[in-house]
Amino acid sequence: MSHNLRVRARQVLDDLGQIVGGQVRAQALRHTSWGADHARTDWAGQARSAVAGIHPPSMELELREVVELSPTTRSLRFARRDGRLPPFRAGQHVSLAVEIDGIRSSRPYSISSVPGEPLLELTLRDDPSGFVAPWLFRVQPGWRTRSSGPTGTFHHEPLRDSDALVFVAGGTGITPFMAMLRELEILGWPRKATLIFGNRSPDDVPFAAELRRMARGNPAFRVVFVYSDAPAAKRVRKGFIDGAVIRGVVPALDSATFFLCGPEPMLALVRGELAALGVPRRRVRSEDFGPPARITEQPGWPADLSPESLFELCVVGGERYPARAGEPLLVAMERAGLAPASTCRTGACGDCRVKLVSGRVFVPEGTAVRQSDREHGYVHACMAWPLEDCTIDAVR
Amino acid sequence: MQADFDAIIIGAGMGGLAAAARLARLDHRVLLLERHTVPGGYGSSFVRGRFEFEIALHQISPPLAGGRPRPFHGVLEGLGMLESLEFHPLPLFYRSHFPDLDLRVPAGVDGFLDALCGAFPHEADGIRAFVDLLLRVGRELELAGDAVLPADGSGPSLSKAAMLPVRARGLLRYAGVSVDQVLDRYVQDPAARAVITQTWGYYGMPPSTLSFLFFAAGTGIFLETGPAYVRGRSQGLSSSLVQVIEQAGGCVRTGCGVRHILQQSGRISGVITDRDEHIRAPVVVSNASPLTTCRELMDPDMVPASFWRRMRSVTVGPSSLNVYLGLDRSAAELGLVDNDQWINDSYDPDRVFRGMHTLDDPSLFMATCHSHGLPELAPPGCAALTLTTLYYAEPWLRLEPQRYVDTKNRIAASMLERMEARFPGVGASIEEVEVSTPITNMRYTGQPGGAIYGFDQPPAEAIIWRIPNQGPIPGLFFAGAWTLPGGGFEPTLCSGYNAGNLASSWLAKQRGPRFFGLGRREVQA
Numbered sequence A: 001m002s003h004n005l006r007v008r009a010r011q012v013l014d015d016l017g018q019i020v021g022g023q024v025r026a027q028a029l030r031h032t033s034w035g036a037d038h039a040r041t042d043w044a045g046q047a048r049s050a051v052a053g054i055h056p057p058s059m060e061l062e063l064r065e066v067v068e069l070s071p072t073t074r075s076l077r078f079a080r081r082d083g084r085l086p087p088f089r090a091g092q093h094v095s096l097a098v099e100i101d102g103i104r105s106s107r108p109y110s111i112s113s114v115p116g117e118p119l120l121e122l123t124l125r126d127d128p129s130g131f132v133a134p135w136l137f138r139v140q141p142g143w144r145t146r147s148s149g150p151t152g153t154f155h156h157e158p159l160r161d162s163d164a165l166v167f168v169a170g171g172t173g174i175t176p177f178m179a180m181l182r183e184l185e186i187l188g189w190p191r192k193a194t195l196i197f198g199n200r201s202p203d204d205v206p207f208a209a210e211l212r213r214m215a216r217g218n219p220a221f222r223v224v225f226v227y228s229d230a231p232a233a234k235r236v237r238k239g240f241i242d243g244a245v246i247r248g249v250v251p252a253l254d255s256a257t258f259f260l261c262g263p264e265p266m267l268a269l270v271r272g273e274l275a276a277l278g279v280p281r282r283r284v285r286s287e288d289f290g291p292p293a294r295i296t297e298q299p300g301w302p303a304d305l306s307p308e309s310l311f312e313l314c315v316v317g318g319e320r321y322p323a324r325a326g327e328p329l330l331v332a333m334e335r336a337g338l339a340p341a342s343t344c345r346t347g348a349c350g351d352c353r354v355k356l357v358s359g360r361v362f363v364p365e366g367t368a369v370r371q372s373d374r375e376h377g378y379v380h381a382c383m384a385w386p387l388e389d390c391t392i393d394a395v396r
Numbered sequence B: 001m002q003a004d005f006d007a008i009i010i011g012a013g014m015g016g017l018a019a020a021a022r023l024a025r026l027d028h029r030v031l032l033l034e035r036h037t038v039p040g041g042y043g044s045s046f047v048r049g050r051f052e053f054e055i056a057l058h059q060i061s062p063p064l065a066g067g068r069p070r071p072f073h074g075v076l077e078g079l080g081m082l083e084s085l086e087f088h089p090l091p092l093f094y095r096s097h098f099p100d101l102d103l104r105v106p107a108g109v110d111g112f113l114d115a116l117c118g119a120f121p122h123e124a125d126g127i128r129a130f131v132d133l134l135l136r137v138g139r140e141l142e143l144a145g146d147a148v149l150p151a152d153g154s155g156p157s158l159s160k161a162a163m164l165p166v167r168a169r170g171l172l173r174y175a176g177v178s179v180d181q182v183l184d185r186y187v188q189d190p191a192a193r194a195v196i197t198q199t200w201g202y203y204g205m206p207p208s209t210l211s212f213l214f215f216a217a218g219t220g221i222f223l224e225t226g227p228a229y230v231r232g233r234s235q236g237l238s239s240s241l242v243q244v245i246e247q248a249g250g251c252v253r254t255g256c257g258v259r260h261i262l263q264q265s266g267r268i269s270g271v272i273t274d275r276d277e278h279i280r281a282p283v284v285v286s287n288a289s290p291l292t293t294c295r296e297l298m299d300p301d302m303v304p305a306s307f308w309r310r311m312r313s314v315t316v317g318p319s320s321l322n323v324y325l326g327l328d329r330s331a332a333e334l335g336l337v338d339n340d341q342w343i344n345d346s347y348d349p350d351r352v353f354r355g356m357h358t359l360d361d362p363s364l365f366m367a368t369c370h371s372h373g374l375p376e377l378a379p380p381g382c383a384a385l386t387l388t389t390l391y392y393a394e395p396w397l398r399l400e401p402q403r404y405v406d407t408k409n410r411i412a413a414s415m416l417e418r419m420e421a422r423f424p425g426v427g428a429s430i431e432e433v434e435v436s437t438p439i440t441n442m443r444y445t446g447q448p449g450g451a452i453y454g455f456d457q458p459p460a461e462a463i464i465w466r467i468p469n470q471g472p473i474p475g476l477f478f479a480g481a482w483t484l485p486g487g488g489f490e491p492t493l494c495s496g497y498n499a500g501n502l503a504s505s506w507l508a509k510q511r512g513p514r515f516f517g518l519g520r521r522e523v524q525a
Helices: A003-031 A043-054 A171-186 A208-215 A243-249 A264-276 A329-335 A371-376 B014-025 B071-078 B109-119 B121-148 B158-167 B169-174 B179-183 B190-196 B212-225 B233-247 B290-296 B305-311 B349-355 B394-398 B401-422 B438-445 B489-511
Strands: A058-070 A073-080 A093-100 A103-110 A120-125 A144-148 A164-170 A192-199 A221-227 A257-261 A284-287 A310-315 A320-324 A353-358 A378-380 A390-393 B007-010 B030-034 B045-048 B051-054 B087-089 B092-098 B101-106 B228-230 B251-254 B258-264 B267-273 B278-280 B283-286 B319-327 B341-343 B365-369 B383-391 B430-436 B476-478
Touching: A003 B169, A003 B305, A043 B290, A043 B394, A043 B401, A043 B438, A058 A120, A093 A120, A103 A120, A103 A171, A103 A329, A120 A171, A164 A171, A164 A264, A171 A192, A171 A208, A171 A257, A192 A243, A208 A221, A221 A243, A243 A264, A257 A264, A264 A284, A310 A329, A320 A329, A329 A390, A371 A378, A371 B233, B007 B014, B007 B258, B007 B267, B014 B030, B014 B071, B014 B233, B014 B283, B014 B489, B045 B233, B045 B430, B051 B319, B051 B383, B051 B430, B071 B121, B071 B489, B092 B190, B101 B109, B101 B190, B109 B121, B109 B190, B109 B212, B121 B158, B121 B169, B121 B179, B121 B190, B121 B212, B158 B169, B169 B212, B179 B212, B228 B233, B233 B251, B267 B283, B283 B290, B283 B489, B290 B305, B290 B476, B319 B401, B319 B438, B341 B401, B365 B401, B383 B401, B401 B430, B476 B489
Parallel strands: A164 A192, A164 A257, A192 A221, A257 A284, A310 A390, B007 B030, B007 B283, B030 B251, B092 B341, B283 B476
Antiparallel strands: A058 A073, A058 A144, A073 A120, A093 A103, A093 A144, A310 A320, A353 A378, A353 A390, B045 B051, B087 B228, B092 B101, B258 B267, B267 B278, B319 B383, B319 B430, B341 B365, B365 B383
């Protein structure tokens, strides 16, 4: 027998030995107590508790304190009843569940308290024209409800953002910045921050005293108040937050990361001004309050369609419900008791993703919908306005 | 018992979707239940700002190899997916970066051999012989698959199986060995070995412990066909499967999970959903892991002891950490045009593997610029880049919640620093960034350990030794990475497809006396 053949034969024997050996080992594990005892390893429980410590799917809340901040704003401080508050990132929000006149809905509110504090603080403004805000202004300590876990991408991200931060807030858009600033204060100002805070009048400014206190004698934090309709006599900065204001107060225009939060017209104005100043998009983060309030002003909205037009929303194999052109499908679904899970109400989280079987809808430019979802007819109900009768595939 | 459905499928990952699609196309009444709001499992994507990020799919092998239909072709055909999928070949198999080596490895056998033999001329003979072996064993695996689980669903063929000991000798020889045990005979240079086995990162175990058969099944086939990507990426694949199921009369419900699997006289009789509905069906195909299925969804004592004995030798495989980057410069400007770039810091995969059990900065990761092939994932002049590395879940499960963000950001920063060294400008172009971890995987899929490839794939647990698609209880079937043939997009699709075929035959047998000869009909697409 040649040498080669002998080597080959030995290799074949080796390989067969490995099969036998491997299987003997596997069988030994299987038939003795040496192996992993998967019948008693609670993998699912481990995963659930590890996830719940970081991303609880929901939280049971009880209102503990109501703090009046200014004539039209207040903070609600909640305790979590089903565990400790999870860590979150200053700037994130929760989606608060409400039930008003039998209609279940939810609203996202930015957290104004700091991670690690015992109470979760949400700050809101009374808006008489709103559906949820006036109702929330009547709730008393002891009120119990549910919320999502903290979520959202509007927070400082050291992997991406510079250490020079510029916060541009309008009204209660200050909320996420309060969390960020309070956290910076606790950490001893590791980053520099400038806050440009727009309000209607000096008499109705949430957190004004706290912000002035933070800025006093502090080289790492500066706050600038801007008022859109201040009385002529007062010696304050008047007008809107425009390029001139920004250039005037921001020292590091070529490196700062901008965070914007406030009403839509303000966001649009400031985004435009920053673009004109040559600030690239990657250094401009912004948080929407909710779906566009004036949908008919969005580019692409059919000129001849009134927001009051009434259509029918059909559910496959189910009933028909009224749906107004000027309201997102999600609102019509909530009224119909179809209440899909929804967290962000700005199209970002995708929890209200639903298949549109027939009918056309208006989806504002830049809405976060997957390419394949667009091709397969899925929409995010919170960012889809009916343009005619629509049929969706939803399960009650 | 009057059943509401013929089969209930738990979970809409690739395995569950494929099983449901197959069963629906064989004219069974199916209900697919998925707890998450979006079907697809890991086969999905998400949108941040102006970017869309692919979660899982890097490469897939096209259904044709040099004009010859592969078994995967039959699977796609049987799923009714052949027409709706567009495959785009990728020019490169991968590019390997080491501290002192940077090698582009082209797709196709000749290109592969040229690149490797060019870089390591002293090992050329061994490399050629090893590649020959990979190709041969890859083909033999296809033969064996065709004999035992043919793509047309006709069941095992005795005549084909009888020929296997001759036609697929390699399978028998190599069924128990690791990649290294084979490679030892052909190639000695550690650098050459590291480049040849670079794709071990796709399979989750280093060459010293990875099943040679599984490596050959993956790499052997990729070598022959060249890798491709699918238009629409993995969420497109998932949505297409949902469409197939619905067009064949099946029902897909998302946002509704299963709480319990019901048994009656030792057989499957249905499920109870999250919403406390009792739904009756004689077949349940579980796309959840066998561990979750038999421990969480059933009373573990109601599962035969032999199943739990079988589970003693398996271990839960690795999970992943991904850094998703939306960059405001183009792939060309940043030098990121090569698909699938592996960034290594050593030639020792075992050291890399040990690191996967810690929270240390990773030794090995992969950089893939998905938007380079699919421009719609990023706006003009921008790029969507994903950095992927593997970790076992264990240390993540023990991590204090307060340290979570700092830990994942420290790891991401170390990967970004190494990217910056090779591709200057990446760090200063970041418009969007998200970091997902094993915890994220668990959150969205509920997989034990956030595993992405199911159980580990050492020689004794991979391919022919893997957990079969038949479950331990009559009427219960498994689909997905945890079961035959293993982890990855094609394997999980095949697994679901096979589970569907097996469940269909089982249903036909149950009905035998009543529907003699009419148990199954092929749906004409």
